Amino acid sequence: MVKKRLNNTISVDCVIFGFDFEKLNVLLVDRVLIDDKTGEELFSDLTLTGNHIFENESLEGAAARILFDLTGLENIYLKQFGAFCDPERLMNPNDQAWLKASGRDPQSRIISVGYYSLLATEKVTLKWKGRNVKWYPVSEVSELAFDHYSIFQSALEALRRELLYEPIGFELLPDKFTLSQLQKLYEVVLGVELDKRNFRKKVSRMKYLIPLDEKQKGVAHKPARLYMFSREVYERTRKDVFDFNI
Amino acid sequence: MVKKRLNNTISVDCVIFGFDFEKLNVLLVDRVLIDDKTGEELFSDLTLTGNHIFENESLEGAAARILFDLTGLENIYLKQFGAFCDPERLMNPNDQAWLKASGRDPQSRIISVGYYSLLATEKVTLKWKGRNVKWYPVSEVSELAFDHYSIFQSALEALRRELLYEPIGFELLPDKFTLSQLQKLYEVVLGVELDKRNFRKKVSRMKYLIPLDEKQKGVAHKPARLYMFSREVYERTRKDVFDFNI
DNA sequence: TTTGTTAAGTGTTAATAAAACACTTTGATT
DNA sequence: AATCAAAGTGTTTTATTAACACTTAACAAA
Numbered sequence: 001m002v003k004k005r006l007n008n009t010i011s012v013d014c015v016i017f018g019f020d021f022e023k024l025n026v027l028l029v030d031r032v033l034i035d036d037k038t039g040e041e042l043f044s045d046l047t048l049t050g051n052h053i054f055e056n057e058s059l060e061g062a063a064a065r066i067l068f069d070l071t072g073l074e075n076i077y078l079k080q081f082g083a084f085c086d087p088e089r090l091m092n093p094n095d096q097a098w099l100k101a102s103g104r105d106p107q108s109r110i111i112s113v114g115y116y117s118l119l120a121t122e123k124v125t126l127k128w129k130g131r132n133v134k135w136y137p138v139s140e141v142s143e144l145a146f147d148h149y150s151i152f153q154s155a156l157e158a159l160r161r162e163l164l165y166e167p168i169g170f171e172l173l174p175d176k177f178t179l180s181q182l183q184k185l186y187e188v189v190l191g192v193e194l195d196k197r198n199f200r201k202k203v204s205r206m207k208y209l210i211p212l213d214e215k216q217k218g219v220a221h222k223p224a225r226l227y228m229f230s231r232e233v234y235e236r237t238r239k240d241v242f243d244f245n246i
Numbered sequence: 247m248v249k250k251r252l253n254n255t256i257s258v259d260c261v262i263f264g265f266d267f268e269k270l271n272v273l274l275v276d277r278v279l280i281d282d283k284t285g286e287e288l289f290s291d292l293t294l295t296g297n298h299i300f301e302n303e304s305l306e307g308a309a310a311r312i313l314f315d316l317t318g319l320e321n322i323y324l325k326q327f328g329a330f331c332d333p334e335r336l337m338n339p340n341d342q343a344w345l346k347a348s349g350r351d352p353q354s355r356i357i358s359v360g361y362y363s364l365l366a367t368e369k370v371t372l373k374w375k376g377r378n379v380k381w382y383p384v385s386e387v388s389e390l391a392f393d394h395y396s397i398f399q400s401a402l403e404a405l406r407r408e409l410l411y412e413p414i415g416f417e418l419l420p421d422k423f424t425l426s427q428l429q430k431l432y433e434v435v436l437g438v439e440l441d442k443r444n445f446r447k448k449v450s451r452m453k454y455l456i457p458l459d460e461k462q463k464g465v466a467h468k469p470a471r472l473y474m475f476s477r478e479v480y481e482r483t484r485k486d487v488f489d490f491n492i
Numbered sequence: 493t494t495t496g497t498t499a500a501g502t503g504t505t506a507a508t509a510a511a512a513c514a515c516t517t518t519g520a521t522t
Numbered sequence: 523a524a525t526c527a528a529a530g531t532g533t534t535t536t537a538t539t540a541a542c543a544c545t546t547a548a549c550a551a552a
Contacts, residue, residue, distance in 0.1 A: 008299075010254045010331065010357055053254075056333045059357075083329040083359045085256065087302045111256055111305075111357065113329045165411075180500075197502070198540065215548095221498035222547035426529075443531070444511065451509095461519095467527035468518035 008085075008109045012062040013050035013148070015081075015114060015155035016070070018121035019172035021181055023137050024188050025121060026152065027070065030132035031145055033098055043094050047145040048152060049133065050112065063115035072127055077118045077171040081158035082151070085111040089147040098145070116155040118171035163189055167208065170229035178216060178224035179203065208234035254331075254355045258308040259296035259394065261327075261360060261401035262316070264367035265418035267427055269383050270434050271367060272398065273316065276378035277391055279344055289340050293391040294398060295379065296358065309361035318373055323364045323417040327404035328397070331357040335393040344391070358393075362401040364417035409435055413454065416475035424462060424470035425449065454480035 016027040027049055033042040049070055053062040063078050090099065090110065099106040126133055138156065143149060162168055169185050170177075183199045186192075203209055208230045216223035262273040273295055279288040295316060299308040309324050336345065336356065345352040372379055384402065389395060408414055415431050416423075429445045432438075449455055454476045462469035 008254055008256050010256075053331075055355075058333060059329060059331045080328060082326060083305060085299075085305045085359075087304060109301075111359075113331075113357075178500085195541075196500090197542085200501080201503095202539090216500095218549090219499080220549045222500045222549095224500055424529085441512075442529090443513085446530080447532095448510090462529095464520090465528080466520050468520090468529045470529055 008111055009104075010053045010059075011050050011110055011112050012053055012059060012066065013048045013112045013114050013151055014063050014066050014078075015048055015116040015152055016067065016119065017116060017138070017155075017159060017172065018119045018124060018135055019185055019188070020121040020135075021184060022188075023139065024172075025135040026138050026141060027126075027133055028136050028141070028144070030134070031098065032132070033094075033101055036101075042097065045094060045143070045145045046136070046141075046148075048148045059113050060115070063117070067117055070127060070133060071119070071124050073119070073124065077168065078115050079117070079158070079162065079168075080113065080115050082114045082154050083111060084114060084147060084151055084154075085109065086147065095146050112151065114151050114155060116159055118159075118168060120172055120174045122174060160190055167206070167229065167234060176212060176214065176226040176228055178226060180224060182227070207237050254357055255350075256299045256305075257296050257356055257358050258299055258305060258312065259294045259330075259358045259360050259397055260309050260312050260324075261294055261362040261398055262313065262365065263362060263384070263401075263405060263418065264365045264370060264381055265431055265434070266367040266381075267430060268434075269385065270418075271381040272384050272387060273372075273379055274382050274387070274390070276380070277344065278378070279340075279347055282347075288343065291340060291389070291391045292382070292387075292394075294394045305359050306361070309363070313363055316373060316379060317365070317370050319365070319370065323414065324361050325363070325404070325408065326359065326361050328360045328400050329357060330360060330393060330397055330400075331355065332393065341392050358397065360397050360401060362405055364405075364414060366418055366420045368420060406436055413452070413475065413480060422458060422460065422472040422474055424472060426470060428473070453483050 014027075018025045018027065028046040029049055030044060031047050032044040034040065035042050049066055051062065051066050051069075053059065054065075057065070059080065060078060063080075064074070064076070067076050067078070068074055087109065090096070090106070096106045121135060141149070141152060144152060163186070169182060169189075172185055172189075173181060179200055180196075182203065183194055183196065186199075187194055210228050210230050210233070212226045212228060214226045216226065260273075264271045264273065274292040275295055276290060277293050278290040280286065281288050295312055297308065297312050299305065300311075303311070305326065306324060309326075310320070310322070313322050313324070314320055333355065336342070336352070342352045367381060387395070387398060390398060409432070415428060415435075418431055418435075419427060425446055426442075428449065429440055429442065432445075433440055456474050456476050456479070458472045458474060460472045462472065
């Protein structure tokens with residue numbers, strides 16, 4: 001092993017999850033490499049949204065910038081879930097060609113710090129900025145460029161774990177939502193089926209879930225009551241000490 | 247903000263926790279800067295154990311190497327808990343002097359990837375290698391160099407959370423241990439008091455906790471039965487699906 | 493205005509887990 | 523033989539989880 005101190009590049013990759021009341025989606029970029037001379041399309045595949053970190057920018061700042069550039073939204077939920085830097089991670093031919101074409105040293109090492117973020121898709125209007133960015137259902141994501149598939153899986157795992165223990169589901173819903181929408185969210189993200197009555201009994205214990213004097217409109221059935229999440233109540237009533245009982 | 251692509255340095259910092267049946271400890275390095283000319287001690291403070299990443303080395307590989315260099319141990323539990331890279335993090339005067347003295351550009355940016363690892367202190371014989379490395383009780387750690395105190399706190403938080411949901415406590419104990427030692431471990435790491443009978447009832451449900459036909463020796467009271475952790479049983483009986491009930 | 497459609501909303505019982513609590517046992521030491 | 527120190531052990535109350543089916547409200551179509 002060569003014991004040389006390396007200069008590396010830091011990039012931040014965002015796994016942007018969006019919930020549309022039916023399924024969980026993720027924002028991916030359609031990466032197309034065009035041959036300079038012939039204008040021919042060399043290949044096309046999908047990547048996560050990512051970018052290099054600027055001078056005087058924090059990791060989270062870079063993630064927020066990427067998110068802002070794509071959606072125009074600020075103050076979105078962002079959570080760091082891992083750093084990725086396997087020496088072999090950028091070694092497949094497409095990735096090498098891509099790095100070369102974008103003027104980087106294909107031998108250089110890039111460390112990726114991953115953030116996932118949570119959005120209600122209905123809040124978002126995508127800003128193309130010349131890049132082909134689209135929502136893809138999480139269940140249909142298979143191969144991605146670089147090592148982005150394994151980063152994506154890591155993010156999904158981190159999201160699931162977080163959802164079990166922290167009230168972050170609300171980040172995937174509009175400000176006002178119904179209990180059925182909240183239940184569907186848990187079912188879709190965790191990949192389970194939940195009993196309606198037991199679910200409602202459970203969430204009724206969460207004081208930060210505030211029922212509103214307002215109902216759904218324009219639905220062809222009994223309209224559901226709307227609820228909102230109160231961060232204020234959550235912060236005030238959360239237990240400081242671990243309440244796990246071993 | 248200057249939009250320049252930077253070359254950065256990656257370092258890996260290890261927060262090495264050790265349990266001694268009484269308290270949780272952490273391995274820290276006493277960093278002393280000596281003036282080249284006068285031989286005078288300029289300052290001394292404590293840092294986490296860390297190192298730069300070598301070429302062709304993975305992040306986890308670097309963490310394992312740091313751990314091996316300090317303890318001579320391999321296959322130790324290691325968990326990545328975060329990446330740290332605030333532009334302001336290395337700006338205090340001691341840290342600047344240190345970077346300068348060790349031949350690095352004080353303006354360069356260092357990203358730290360943090361790993362924590364778990365050990366029974368009795369398994370470890372520290373290898374000095376010219377560096378003053380010692381166990382410090384976690385409860386007595388206050389200031390550390392660089393931003394290592396906040397990295398340390400992050401590690402402790404990650405450890406506590408992990409301990410609540412995964413059977414990692416065994417990593418902090420010798421191969422054979424008593425139930426009282428296991429209980430003490432949970433109490434010390436989580437900072438709670440637990441009821442002996444309820445604790446035993448709870449762990450008796452864990453099939454991967456194997457009672458041995460062996461007892462403590464040389465204690466001036468009723469000797470306790472020894473137990474071991476079976477990774478094999480754990481892997482075989484763990485639920486694949488989330489068993490959280492919402 | 494009646495009828496059909498669709499999802500909302502609601503309660504009980506049985507099984508399991510958590511919380512609170514004190515005395516007896518065992519081996520080593522004196 | 524007596525003392526010491528921690529090991530080991532059960533019951534009751536309360537809270538949570540799991541399983542399960544019918545009525546209601548709004549809209550749309552006839």
